[in-house]
Amino acid sequence: SAPREITESKGQEEELVSLVKYFSVVWSKASKKKHKKWEGDAVLIVKGRSCILKDLEGKDIGKDSLVMPRPDKNHQWMFSKNCFPLVDVVIDPHVVYHLRPHQKEGIIFLYECVMGMRMNGRYGAILADEMGLGKTLQCISLIWTLQCQGPYGGKPVIKKTLIVTPGSLVNNWRKEFKQWLGSERIKIFAVDQDHKVEEFIKSTLYSVLIISYEMLLRSLDQINNLKFDLLICDEGHRLKNSAIKTTTALFSLSCEKRIILTGTPIQNDLQEFFALIDFVNPGVLGSLSSYRKIYEEPIVMSREPSASEEEKQLGDRRAAELTRLTGLFILRRTQEVINKYLPPKIENVLFCRPGTLQIELYKKLLNSQAVRFCLQGSLENSPHLICIGALKKLCNHPCLLFNSIKGKECSSTSDGNEEKSLYEGLLSVFPADYNSLECTEKDSGKLQVLSKLLTVIRELRPTEKVVLVSNYTQTLNILQDVCKRYGYAYARLDGQTPISQRQKIVDGFNSKYSSDFIFLLSSKAGGVGLNLIGGSHLILYDIDWNPATDIQAMSRVWRDGQKHAVHIYRLLTTGTIEEKIYQRQISKQALSGAVVDLTKTSEHIQFSVEELKNLFTLHENSHCVTHDLLECECSGEDHTDDSLEKDAVTRHCQLGLGQHKSSSLKPLSMSQLKKWKHFSGDHLNLIDPFLERIRENVSFFFQNITNQATCI
Template identity: 45%
Template structure:
């Protein structure tokens, strides 16, 4: 009786397995419990597998799950079909009840299947070796189930798709990832902004600050050398403090330079910071101020003073970029020549360390038409200074300079003359190279650019009013000549900057292409801004008088009116006016040019011997209009020029009036026609 009653009671109760804990409902769960034992950890892994299965479904159906609430509802409704028939109901309920927000945030599929993620990696060919031989650094781009591997030059190394969500979620720092026969080791995660700007591809820009701060590039020498091997660190040779102290007669006494007098009008160059002194002041010379002569500094306008300081910081490597070149891209008329002359004269006599001159020999390469202009500018601004400037032309041969180069600290010559004498000048060490109208070096493959590059001068100043003329490849050629290697190779520049920027400006460009192009353009400006300075005419508007424009209508002479009417009645002009009769489109321009010349003066059209080669195609037109007026046209050459042209008579009267004014002003006459 007792045993049977126990069996009846046990049969009436529902059996609860001791291995399964009661699971609360979905509504009561707010967060996943903290893992405390192996059982809970196994439950978490089961939940993770469930979410991975759901992400596979989302990948197949191309559904995004950015909203957490929507994702929970989808998981609750779709988690059931992913379990096999052998799974218990409690396990299925537990997996479906786990909210996705409690899972660890991984850089893969758990943050959105369509969002791209970027990693810095090292890669090599896939092998079974324990100690792999890595071939280089690269960038791994993971988007959805696809992955792309790019080199630091922007070249695509491998690309494939079809990865599972589990493989994507397994990507973390230190893990291995296989792609198209290549194996990668994840080094670090890269932000989307860093990838879009292109900074992750370029590691050649090493900042060198002008002011001290706590950034990594401005650390003290001891901190900077902490991560280097002992073989890579150059320590100064040991010098005993007792050597030379016993015999004072042989001791060399250093006389520090006298401090220059600094006035409110003086232009004082920035002092080098501690890092710059450690790198460039190996002899431990005293740091002194570099001050421009007050008489020369007073001649500079504010923007010119700023330009001189900019050039000084660039060629002394005090600005945050890896190089010693500068591009002064001011518009015409802002005094680029004067800024260079002021810098040259200052550094020929002074320097930041011990007052020793920073420059001893300078070469200036310029178009042939500007060689004498540079000489005149030196004489104008450095009057009564003991400075010898040697310029090469037809009268001054380069042989005179080569015989005694120490007598002339400055050499000015044209691009063509430099090409002829480049082999002779290769043996001279120039401290500074200045290229005027530097847009002539926009092609890196021409002999002029290659020859100047082989000169070996590291300090380079490029003067140009148009740094970008046609495309970004020309801009790259200028920048690479100024600071070699700062933008990488030409192929990598084209892939990283030029192609994304050009694609973003196309009318059919997508939103992603526009964002990428804008980010790369901003990054290119930030990389080149430290050594490129450009100002427009707006900076000198306050120094210029007000502009007054007058439009004067000149009445033509009777002879001009008659000839004009004859030209309109010729068969050539009639054919141009009648479109259905006109077959030669080039005739229209010839007729317009003839009428313009006639309005200026009849001799431009009807003079004997004029245009004998028929360059304008006006022979027929001139002969037809000349009929009936042969005697008048022949007498034009002997007649008064002003009597045959109303416009010329007005111009002559204006010039006479301005010439008699006191004080006399300079007059510039601009015309499309320079001869009569």
């Protein structure tokens, strides 16, 4: 009956919102004087749960705040035993003024969930909005509201809130509270090196405790003795494993109202999905064993290539049922809800011609004994991950490979004969006087493109800044050397940066007074919560197997608050493994519209021998293997294929087998890529001034512009 009740209440809500009433009124400023002074005539516009007061010239005089839905009679019977009068719960007008429509919707969703208005006896929620949509602000609004008032007699719903977050975001939460509510209205306590949990316990001033996951484990005994009415777990997808200490610790807290925040959809398997659901609403999906039997097994089986039609239908039914049930307390919005408020985004994929040394080394690696062993058919003891790692290093810069070889020669320990057989004879390919301490541009196609790109950005946009991202610390070192060589001021944040200093570094870069031109960022360290709107050019120097990692990095600059048009550049080495990873990303992203994405990611990725044969191939004579696979009929001269949209959707996908077919999928897919602009590096009339200046080193371009109407 719960889903039916929700549907009915939503229908009533939609009817209420659609009804607009106009009233002629006279108005005055708030005053305690006995004889009020009326200011004049006005029009009061009432729409749904909000109203606007306008003067006769149409200017806004004032707006009311956001009013939460009233609980139904069943909820009143359950929670208002003393028959307190029912009052409206109102969001602070000061906060509402700054809220986007999707954020208002999110606050209402969270309110209904934690109040038990969506499912009887369930008080948990998962807010899974993409990054940059203001999950923190939505939670702050909820906390402040519940701490001040409630629907029954206006009594506050909560007294103390616990916010658990990655260490790098503790200061960010503190900063956000201060930004939206100041330091006097609500007292928050953030645990760090100088502020311990004991201080929070001793003081009666504080109502919100912000603590990192690591510090929570250390202070668990003390925190368990405190009573919290609301628990918020930021970047909560780390709770996907119910066996880990952190999840066990949080489960031990006797707090019913639980919220998980995550910008990352559940990626790996249905068991991880169960762990998150069971954390916010324990028992709602039954036991793990029954969940596996009812949902996981049929859904997984239906996605096997050998699945019968009956198994596919059963899997689809169970997936729909699972989505319907969990959809009552999971809310996910994508970047699209905020796109209209943002400046243009010009996204480019650049296929960089490899250097001569890179090609020679690449061929040598592919002919190595280790690679041949990988392709013999037995993957159990195959060194394929070592081989893939070596090829990826080479795509970034040959000196990374050179240092790996030298490191193995000097090391007293060895991981076996795999690397020896992989690196055998490679040193002879390097020049006799090769110096890995001087990683020059001439040896790396991507570094040549990067160097020219930085020069042209500096020249054409002297006041704008660049965020430069890599997955590897060693590669960041090379990029840092480039900054030093050309005299570019830079900031750097990677896994070695002390957590206590990270927000300060970010704030410094974002400041308009900063002299930094470049922000060097490790994609892993930048995986959560970083706002880098001080930069308007973002360059992804290398690619990750997991598309979410690259998408997260790109979300750092194109988000609310950005003032400039945003230029994003993804650098791929033409014809190499990087193109294959990109193709795999495209096919992987097409799965993210499902309940879960069952493909593995990163180092856990699995390969067939056929896939390895494809990975371990160098396409020397292609300008762009990815474009070849699209079977696009253009010649690479400023092409956008709108006429083939229908054909692109029905054509067999060559960029990955087994794509999940759904018309509602939003991430980039093959058919969407086909509709991007395509430019060959040989094309002589590139309109984009940035691309024109790097054309000599790029064999092919893909480009897409979002919000083009506002692009200058």
